[in-house]
Amino acid sequence: MIARQKVWVSRPLFPDVLARLSEYLEVQAEAVERKHTPEQLREYLAGVDAAIISLADPVDAGVVDGNRRLRVIANLAVGYNNLDVPALTRAGILACNTPDVLNETVADYAWALMLGAARRANAAERWLRAGHWHGGMRFDDWLGVDVHGKTLGILGMGRIGQAIARRGAGFDMRVLYHNRSRLPEPVERECRATLVGKDELLRRADHLVLVLPYSRENHHAIGAPELALMKRSAVLVNVARGGIVDDAALAAALREGRLAAAGLDVFEGEPALHPDLLGLDNVLLSPHIASASEDTRRAMADLAADNVLAALGHGPRAGQPPAPLNPEVMKRWP
Ligand code: DGY
Numbered sequence: 001m002i003a004r005q006k007v008w009v010s011r012p013l014f015p016d017v018l019a020r021l022s023e024y025l026e027v028q029a030e031a032v033e034r035k036h037t038p039e040q041l042r043e044y045l046a047g048v049d050a051a052i053i054s055l056a057d058p059v060d061a062g063v064v065d066g067n068r069r070l071r072v073i074a075n076l077a078v079g080y081n082n083l084d085v086p087a088l089t090r091a092g093i094l095a096c097n098t099p100d101v102l103n104e105t106v107a108d109y110a111w112a113l114m115l116g117a118a119r120r121a122n123a124a125e126r127w128l129r130a131g132h133w134h135g136g137m138r139f140d141d142w143l144g145v146d147v148h149g150k151t152l153g154i155l156g157m158g159r160i161g162q163a164i165a166r167r168g169a170g171f172d173m174r175v176l177y178h179n180r181s182r183l184p185e186p187v188e189r190e191c192r193a194t195l196v197g198k199d200e201l202l203r204r205a206d207h208l209v210l211v212l213p214y215s216r217e218n219h220h221a222i223g224a225p226e227l228a229l230m231k232r233s234a235v236l237v238n239v240a241r242g243g244i245v246d247d248a249a250l251a252a253a254l255r256e257g258r259l260a261a262a263g264l265d266v267f268e269g270e271p272a273l274h275p276d277l278l279g280l281d282n283v284l285l286s287p288h289i290a291s292a293s294e295d296t297r298r299a300m301a302d303l304a305a306d307n308v309l310a311a312l313g314h315g316p317r318a319g320q321p322p323a324p325l326n327p328e329v330m331k332r333w334p
Pocket residue numbers: 076077078079080102240288289290291292
């Protein structure tokens with residue numbers, strides 16, 4: 001009997017997606033969420049033909065060098081800064097991600113953070129739950145900043161940035177963006193967005209949303225000098241990646257009232273948080289959940305499974321994985 005190909009799933013996933021994988025493959029799925037050391041990753045990946053992993057699993061040359069069996073790694077995310085794609089390419093391993101299916105859900109959440117942080121919804125809720133609401137209602141208490149009619153700034157205008165921008169029309173906002181390249185005119189018109197330089201974006205935005213991918217060049221793209229350009233009344237939202245913001249500099253700006261508020265879904269060195277952020281009331285914090293709606297997480301899991309099955313030659317898209325990052329490696333496969 002010919003042995004079935006094997007897929008390792010690095011953390012708990014929807015049972016129906018695992019069942020679909022198991023129609024074609026032997027599935028070895030982790031039942032509990034836990035961090036894997038590089039040595040463990042190396043060991044697990046050595047014994048399988050495919051893996052579905054998350055952002056919490058960093059895969060570099062040290063993990064895959066010398067691996068003769070592994071064909072495909074499907075990341076459960078659109079961002080892939082946990083993958084050393086050149087190293088995977090050298091090793092002949094296909095890397096895949098989950099683009100597009102999460103654009104609107106992440107855009108919704110960026111707005112949730114913007115609205116919540118601007119209107120201090122999280123701090124007010126904490127205060128109420130702590131039993132502090134005894135008197136009537138002070139007229140000059142819990143004052144936040146408006147969102148409607150203000151200027152929305154977007155740093156990184158890919159598909160998620162565009163989805164965030166389109167929502168600005170409903171709040172009657174001016175939309176400014178900064179990006180490596182200018183968007184085609186019809187897209188700018190649809191988003192009602194104007195390209196400006198980075199410094200101008202920082203100076204003019206009342207609400208600044210970060211959606212740029214993490215790279216060495218983008219490390220601390222928002223640090224003390226950039227924060228110093230922003231309005232004291234501004235709100236900063238990060239749904240991109242930790243490390244794009246210098247969290248220590250941000251905490252200082254928030255503490256000293258040089259920035260009104262922030263909504264953060266991602267952190268430098270997450271799951272660890274900069275301790276100064278935890279003590280502040282004008283920051284809304286969440287544990288990297290921007291894509292976490294039922295529909296979208298299912299769509300991401302389905303896409304990761306499609307990537308694996310197709311790359312290994314199974315199912316309706318056999319040989320044509322829907323979201324490859326380095327498709328050229330497939331030409332080198334026997
Ligand atoms: C992604 O897909 O890159 C998100 O950060 C995961 O929620």
